[in-house]
Amino acid sequence: MKFAIRVPGNFLYPALSSPWEAKVTAADTMRFARVADDLGFDWLWVSEHAVQDPRLVPTNGARFYEAVTAAAVLLGATRRIRALTYIAVLPYHHPVLYAKAISTLDVLSDGRITMG
Numbered sequence: 001m002k003f004a005i006r007v008p009g010n011f012l013y014p015a016l017s018s019p020w021e022a023k024v025t026a027a028d029t030m031r032f033a034r035v036a037d038d039l040g041f042d043w044l045w046v047s048e049h050a051v052q053d054p055r056l057v058p059t060n061g062a063r064f065y066e067a068v069t070a071a072a073v074l075l076g077a078t079r080r081i082r083a084l085t086y087i088a089v090l091p092y093h094h095p096v097l098y099a100k101a102i103s104t105l106d107v108l109s110d111g112r113i114t115m116g
Helices: 019-023 026-039 054-060 067-076 095-108
Strands: 004-006 043-046 082-085
Touching: 026 067, 043 067, 067 082, 067 095
Parallel strands: 004 043, 043 082
Antiparallel strands: none
16 A cells, blocks of 8 residues: 655645645745655645635645646655655646756656656
8 A cells, every 4th residue: 555645735725625735835844854754654635726815824724835836846845755646737837848857857856756
């Protein structure tokens, strides 16, 4: 059996997050990733959305990390855990640039990225 854990504070959708996550800092996120890696989790789960609909900011907050960038930073800070994105929203991305970013991350992380 394999286990994924959602990176807290990576987005603030009320149905999937807790109020305390609005206070999560970048340093907290890095510490979380390292602890999840040390504890043996298989994946860090990151949001795929690149933008937040301005109408949803009052309830969801404005924070949404871009998945490939977030995964790259988290994988660079860990040893063995993989990164898993939510389902890719392809219209947000230029297909050639997106494929290049993903393939670069895949090579440099020794195959530790899984795209949703």
